[in-house]
Amino acid sequence: MSLLSRTQTAAVQWKILVTGASGFVGGALCARLREHGAFHVFGTGRRDVAIAGYTRADLTKPLDIDVRPDIVVHAAARAAPWGTRQAFEEQNVVATRHVVDFCERNGLPRLVNISTSAVFYRNEDQLGLTETSPIGPRFVNAYAQTKREAETIVEGYRGSWITLRPRAVFGPGDTTVFPRIVRAAREGTLPRLRRRGAPAKADLVYIDTLCDYIRLAALSPLSGSYNVTNGEPVETEAFLFGILARLGIDVPRRSLDPRVALAAAAAIEWFFRVARPRDEPPVTPFGVGAIAYSKTFDVAKLVADFGPPSVSVATGVDRFVASLACAAA
Numbered sequence: 004m005s006l007l008s009r010t011q012t013a014a015v016q017w018k019i020l021v022t023g024a025s026g027f028v029g030g031a032l033c034a035r036l037r038e039h040g041a042f043h044v045f046g047t048g049r050r051d052v053a054i055a056g057y058t059r060a061d062l063t064k065p066l067d068i069d070v071r072p073d074i075v076v077h078a079a080a081r082a083a084p085w086g087t088r089q090a091f092e093e094q095n096v097v098a099t100r101h102v103v104d105f106c107e108r109n110g111l112p113r114l115v116n117i118s119t120s121a122v123f124y125r126n127e128d129q130l131g132l133t134e135t136s137p138i139g140p141r142f143v144n145a146y147a148q149t150k151r152e153a154e155t156i157v158e159g160y161r162g163s164w165i166t167l168r169p170r171a172v173f174g175p176g177d178t179t180v181f182p183r184i185v186r187a188a189r190e191g192t193l194p195r196l197r198r199r200g201a202p203a204k205a206d207l208v209y210i211d212t213l214c215d216y217i218r219l220a221a222l223s224p225l226s227g228s229y230n231v232t233n234g235e236p237v238e239t240e241a242f243l244f245g246i247l248a249r250l251g252i253d254v255p256r257r258s259l260d261p262r263v264a265l266a267a268a269a270a271i272e273w274f275f276r277v278a279r280p281r282d283e284p285p286v287t288p289f290g291v292g293a294i295a296y297s298k299t300f301d302v303a304k305l306v307a308d309f310g311p312p313s314v315s316v317a318t319g320v321d322r323f324v325a326s327l328a329c330a331a332a
Contacts, residue, residue, distance in 0.1 A: 018043045019221065020072040020112075022102060023079030024057060025050040027178050028117060028169075028213065032078060035214040045070045048079065062098035066105040071112075074221045077102045077157075078117040080150065082179050085272075085283040088145050095149035099156045111162030115221050118154050120170035120206075120230060120300065121147040126265065126288075128203070128297040134228050134304055144289050154228070165220050167213075169231040170300060171293075174210030174319060175326035183290065184243060188252050192285040195240065195258040196295050204297045205239040206232035209319030212312040219309045229308070230300040235316045239294050249324050261295035 019036060023029035024046025033054070036042040046052075047060040047068065058068050062079055079102075081094035099116070106114055123132050124143045142148035157164050173181060187193035196203075208231055216231055244254040259267075268288045275284040314322075 016041060016043050017074055017222075018045065018070065018072040019074040019076065020045045020047070020068075020070055021076045021078060022047050022060075022062060022066075022098075023077070023117075024048045024054075025052045026078065026082075027176050028172060028210070029076075029078035031174070031176055031210050032076060032214045032217055035211065036218060039218065045072065062101050063093040064101070066101050071109050074113045074115065075102065075106055076115045076117065076217060076221060078217075080117070080119075080153075082119070082146065083283070085275075085287055086145070087280070091145040091149040095146070096152045096156070099153035103156055103160050106160065106162055113221060114157060114160055114162060114164040115217060116154065116157040116164060116166040117217070118166050118168045118228075119147065119150050120168045120232075120298070122151040122154070122168065124292070124298065126292050126296065130204075130297055130299050131301045132230065132299070133301045134230055143292065144287075146289070163224070163226060165223070165226050166228040167217060167220060167231050168228060169208050169213050170298065171205060171207035171232075172210055172213055173207055174323050176210065177323075181246075181323075185247070185250075185252065187285060187290075188247055188255065190285055191255075193255050194264050194291075195255040196261045196264060196291075197258045198261060198295070202238045202240060203295060204236045204299055205242070205293075206234070206236050206299045206302075207242075207316065208232045209312070209314045209316065209323075212314045212319070215313040216305070216309055223309070225308055229305045230302055231305060232300050232302050233312045233314075233316050233319070234300075234302045234306065235312075236299045237316065239297075243294070246320065246324060250327055261291070264291045264295065 019042045021029050021033050024033050025048025033044050033046050036044050045056040047058050051059055079098055081091050106112055122138050123136055124147055154166055212233055247254050265288055268286045268291045271284045272287050
């Protein structure tokens with residue numbers, strides 16, 4: 004029975020395999036799907052995790068597990084702003100090729116590819132980006148470039164596929180974005196940027212909203228690429244500093260011109276690549292650019308096909324702050 008016809012059948016429990024299940028998005032998705040009750044959830048990841056249906060697997064090698072899923076959600080990736088080109092190539096491009104190969108060998112399940120809005124990024128303001136906005140040929144870093152390369156691999160898949168491009172995922176369990184901001188604030192390396200004109204604006208998406216969109220995309224017959232945000236742009240610095248203040252963390256007092264901050268971040272990154280390649284620098288050009296420039300997205304296509312966000316930004320922030328406060332207690 005096809006995925007589309009089975010969608011009409013009551014009480015179907017889908018076999019769904021989530022890669023990257025030991026990470027932020029993949030782990031949250033597995034938990035959300037189990038709450039939903041319509042899925043038999045399997046997961047893979049690089050770390051050992053004591054949950055039912057989970058198998059430790061290194062996707063830089065061919066994927067060979069005893070599961071024949073109806074749906075595969077590929078959420079595994081190297082999502083850090085720092086790393087070697089080889090690491091990004093292996094964990095984003097090679098890993099995606101292995102996931103597609105697994106799907107080709109196991110009945111052509113529906114494939115949901117979790118990409119990133121970073122494929123669009125340039126070091127400039129970008130407002131109202133749509134799914135048809137230009138991508139490449141130059142990219143802001145190896146992460147963005149290898150995630151775009153991974154998208155092209157998925158686009159060649161013989162089965163049903165869809166790519167979601169979330170922007171600035173936040174919420175309980177975040178191990179990538181906000182921990183770096185908190186560390187920079189505490190170490191005094193998080194600058195306040197003096198922009199000319201209006202403050203920079205940013206779109207973002209709360210983790211539960213993203214997980215609900217992934218679930219809807221998994222059960223949909225639709226294909227193509229979708230930008231995924233809450234559709235509620237915020238002033239970037241005010242949003243970040245507001246969360247820091249609620250956590251009792253001092254917000255930056257010194258301010259820099261964005262061009263100076265970017266140049267300084269580039270110099271620091273160069274030094275770490277040469278002298279301390281195993282260590283992540285305290286600040287990167289990618290991190291500065293995320294604060295310095297506006298990045299907003301038109302999500303009309305997403306909302307038309309999958310409905311409005313399930314959790315607002317304000318509610319998401321309250322839940323996120325509460326989770327951080329509990330973790331610090």
